[in-house]
Amino acid sequence: xxxxxxxxxxxxxxxxxxxxxxxxxLNFQDDSLIIAGxxxxxxxxxxxxLTSLASKFKHLFFVPGNHELWVAxxxxxxxxxFDQILALCDRxxxxxxxxxxxxxxxVPLFSWYEAGFYPAGDPNAAExxxxxxxxxxxxxxxxxxxxxxxxxNRPNLHTYDRPVISFSHFVPRLExxxxxxxxxxxxxxxxxxxxxxxxxxxxxxxxxHVFGHTHINRDLQIDQVRYVQNALRYxxxxxxxxRANVLNLVNVWPT
Ligand SMILES: [Fe+2]
Ligand SMILES: [Fe+2]
Numbered sequence: 001x002x003x004x005x006x007x008x009x010x011x012x013x014x015x016x017x018x019x020x021x022x023x024x025x026l027n028f029q030d031d032s033l034i035i036a037g038x039x040x041x042x043x044x045x046x047x048x049x050l051t052s053l054a055s056k057f058k059h060l061f062f063v064p065g066n067h068e069l070w071v072a073x074x075x076x077x078x079x080x081x082f083d084q085i086l087a088l089c090d091r092x093x094x095x096x097x098x099x100x101x102x103x104x105x106x107v108p109l110f111s112w113y114e115a116g117f118y119p120a121g122d123p124n125a126a127e128x129x130x131x132x133x134x135x136x137x138x139x140x141x142x143x144x145x146x147x148x149x150x151x152x153n154r155p156n157l158h159t160y161d162r163p164v165i166s167f168s169h170f171v172p173r174l175e176x177x178x179x180x181x182x183x184x185x186x187x188x189x190x191x192x193x194x195x196x197x198x199x200x201x202x203x204x205x206x207x208x209h210v211f212g213h214t215h216i217n218r219d220l221q222i223d224q225v226r227y228v229q230n231a232l233r234y235x236x237x238x239x240x241x242x243r244a245n246v247l248n249l250v251n252v253w254p255t
Contacts, residue, residue, distance in 0.1 A: 001102045003165060003253035004028070007036035007212025008231035010067070011049040015235040019247040020049055025056045032101050033057045033249065036212040036229075037065025037169030041136070046085065050092055059101050060094045063108045065169035065213060070136035077138040078145070098156050104253050105160045107204055109168040110149040111197045117174060118189035124180075127187040146194055157203050165253055167210035172197035176211070176218050176227055188214060201225070208252045219250070228252055 011017045033053060039046045039062075046068065054060050064085050069078040089096045098107040115121075128134065139145050171177060171193030180186045192214055201209045208226045215233045219226070230250040238245055 001030050002251050003032045003034065003102060003104065003106065004249035005034040005036065005167070005210040005228055005252045006230050006232060006247070006249055007169065007210070008038040008065070008215055008233055009035065009049060010038060010040065010232065010234055012040045012042060012045050013235055015245065016232055017045075017049065019232065019245070021052055023053070023056050023247065028057050028249075030058055032059035032061065032106065034061045034106065034165070034167045034210050034252070036167045036210050037063050038067045038212055038231075039065075041067045041070040043081075043084070043088070047088055047092070050089070050094055054092055054094060059099065059106075061099070061106050061108055061167065062089055062094050062096060063110055063167065063169055066112075066133050066137070070132065071138050075138075077140045079140070079148075098160075100162060102253065104163045104165050107156055107160070107164055107166045107206070109166055109197060109200055110152045111168040111170045111194065112144075112146040112149050113170050113191050114144065114146050114194045114196075115190045117171075117192060117194050122180060122187045122190055124186040125190060127185065128190060131187075131191055133191065146196065150194075150196055150200065153200055157200055160204060163253075163255075164204050164206045165208045165210070166201045166204060166206040168193075168197050168201075169212050170194065170197060171211055171214060172201060172209060173222060173227065175222060176220075176229070177214055178216065208255060210252060226252075226255070 039049050075081040210228050215231045218229045
């Protein structure tokens with residue numbers, strides 16, 4: 001009866017999908033899994049991956065990441081695809097709203113990112129011209145979706161009667177990203193997260209916060225909150241950083 005966490009499954013990569021399918025269905029039948037976004041941009045892959053995982057865990061929790069909100073002509077815009085994914089999760093019995101499991105509240109926080117997260121700016125911001133979200137997400141007349149996603153969390157921002165484990169796809173604190181001079185993609189802090197996510201998780205008294213997106217795994221304590229990223233990442237990233245080709249689940253509850 002534990003709660004595990006992972007993010008960035010990017011299951012449209014064959015190797016990643018095989019790692020998901022290799023999880024032993026007998027090992028986690030009493031456990032829950034938090035998936036902190038970025039399964040795929042394809043609805044069929046999101047559905048089949050979540051269906052596979054739902055058969056292996058007692059409860060699954062999910063929030064869409066940026067890849068989920070890339071749209072082609074088959075969606076009006078990214079907000080419509082977001083609603084469609086939440087409806088899919090409802091149909092599959094996957095939680096996208098707070099739920100009490102094993103003595104802790106698991107609270108999903110919808111989010112996005114803002115350039116103001118990195119007040120120093122970035123001399124290499126020209127890199128961002130190729131950032132896929134700017135070409136593949138469609139926000140209609142909205143310039144900045146962050147606040148609209150954060151507003152969706154408002155009904156759930158209250159005091160909880162048990163310990164809280166929260167999760168978002170995007171990064172809640174700048175300290176969770178290494179300094180740009182050691183980053184491969186120097187502009188990452190400009191498209192990574194927002195301190196407004198941290199404001200929300202602290203408002204609900206979160207003890208552990210799971211996030212994803214940067215593909216830079218972390219597990220550290222800041223001001224009484226444990227922040228965890230456990231991204232599966234792309235196969236090429238695992239090779240580049242000499243990581244084993246395995247899917248590890250990090251235990252976030254009991255702490
Ligand atoms: Fe990702
Ligand atoms: Fe992401």
